[in-house]
Amino acid sequence: MLPSASARELSYTCSDPLLEVTFTVVDNHYNGTVSCGNLFLQSDIPNAPVVRWKHAKAGKFYTLMVLDLDGNATGSYPHPVAPGVNTPVRHWIVGNISSHLLRDSGYVEGAPGNEALTVLQPYRQPHIPVVSDRYGLYLFEQKKQIKFAALSGPVTNFDYSKFIETYQLGQPKASNYFVAIYTSESPFSGKPFSGHDVSQVWHQGYGEGTLAPAPKPKGSDR
Numbered sequence: 001m002l003p004s005a006s007a008r009e010l011s012y013t014c015s016d017p018l019l020e021v022t023f024t025v026v027d028n029h030y031n032g033t034v035s036c037g038n039l040f041l042q043s044d045i046p047n048a049p050v051v052r053w054k055h056a057k058a059g060k061f062y063t064l065m066v067l068d069l070d071g072n073a074t075g076s077y078p079h080p081v082a083p084g085v086n087t088p089v090r091h092w093i094v095g096n097i098s099s100h101l102l103r104d105s106g107y108v109e110g111a112p113g114n115e116a117l118t119v120l121q122p123y124r125q126p127h128i129p130v131v132s133d134r135y136g137l138y139l140f141e142q143k144k145q146i147k148f149a150a151l152s153g154p155v156t157n158f159d160y161s162k163f164i165e166t167y168q169l170g171q172p173k174a175s176n177y178f179v180a181i182y183t184s185e186s187p188f189s190g191k192p193f194s195g196h197d198v199s200q201v202w203h204q205g206y207g208e209g210t211l212a213p214a215p216k217p218k219g220s221d222r
Contacts (some may be wrong), residue, residue, distance in 0.1 A: 002081070010067065010160065012037070012136050012177040018108070019139050019174035020052040029188050034178045040126075041187075042180040048092065048123035052106035053139055053174050056099035061116070063140040063169055064107065066092035067160060069124070070133040077121075086156040091135060093121040095148050095167075102139075117146045126156065126180035136177045140169035 014036040024046045025030035034049065049065060071087025095118040097107050109123055126135060146167055163171070185191040 008140065009062045010069065010136065010172075011174045012069065013132050014177065015172070015174045016053055017053075017174065018052075019137055019176040021049045021137055021176050021178075022052075022106075023049040027188070034176050034219070037134070037177055037179060039179050039181060042126040042128055042181055043183070043186060045180070046125045048109035050106040050108050051137070051139070053102045055174070056102040057141065058099055058120045061095070061142045062099065062102060062173075063095040063142060063146075063167070064092065064097060065138045065140065065160065065163075066090070066123075067136050067158070068133050069136060070071050070206075071156070072129070073133065085200075088160055090121050090158040091126070092125045093151070093163075094119050094140070095190070096145055116145060117148075120148055120151050121155070128180060128182040130182055132179055132181040134177055134179050137175060138172040139174040140164070140171075141173045143168055151199045157166045158173070 012219065018036065021034035023034070023045045025032040025040070026046070029044065032040075032045075032049070053062075053213060056062060068089040068091060069087055070081070070083060071089050072078045072082045072084030073087075093110075094107065098116060101107055107117075109119070126133065150166070184194045
């Protein structure tokens with residue numbers, strides 16, 4: 001379970017047990033499993049991942065939400081920076097996902113077999129103009145099957161707190177997050193980087209930020 005917090009304070013967290021999220025990475029250059037803050041090239045994850053959670057309760061429905069809480073922040077991983085002007089940005093919202101699907105094969109965007117689900121925001125690939133952003137994945141347990149209203153307005157500055165309160169979703173039951181980075185060329189292409197590439201600002205400090213740091217691993221006092 002996640003630590004107790006207001007719905008207005010979603011941050012980059014990893015639940016215990018972890019929400020299982022797996023991308024098919026372009027050309028399979030590296031493992032596509034999301035594991036609490038690991039790195040992906042944004043160009044390598046154009047398609048939605050598979051989402052599983054074996055602890056979903058039988059007969060329940062769930063809402064999946066993926067948010068960029070950095071929102072065009074002008075900083076570079078791993079240094080925390082203040083959120084950008086676009087935050088929060090919605091990247092994927094799906095409601096009425098059955099517990100059976102989550103516990104079995106996992107939710108796959110566009111796959112048949114779960115007519116009850118409601119795709120409110122199709123998966124949007126990370127699109128970062130410079131350096132890096134973090135992406136939080138949250139799974140909420142619904143009180144019942146919901147008739148969702150269509151989302152309107154831009155994907156930026158999304159009022160997720162209002163959405164959570166409107167549908168009485170409460171606290172996330174499971175979560176995970178990853179970091180997507182911008183590179184002008186794939187490191188596997190053999191071509192040199194150019195322009196506003198993350199390699200030119202990697203590990204530089206950008207001042208003190210307000211975002212919560214990644215949680216400590218179990219058994220660690222660092």
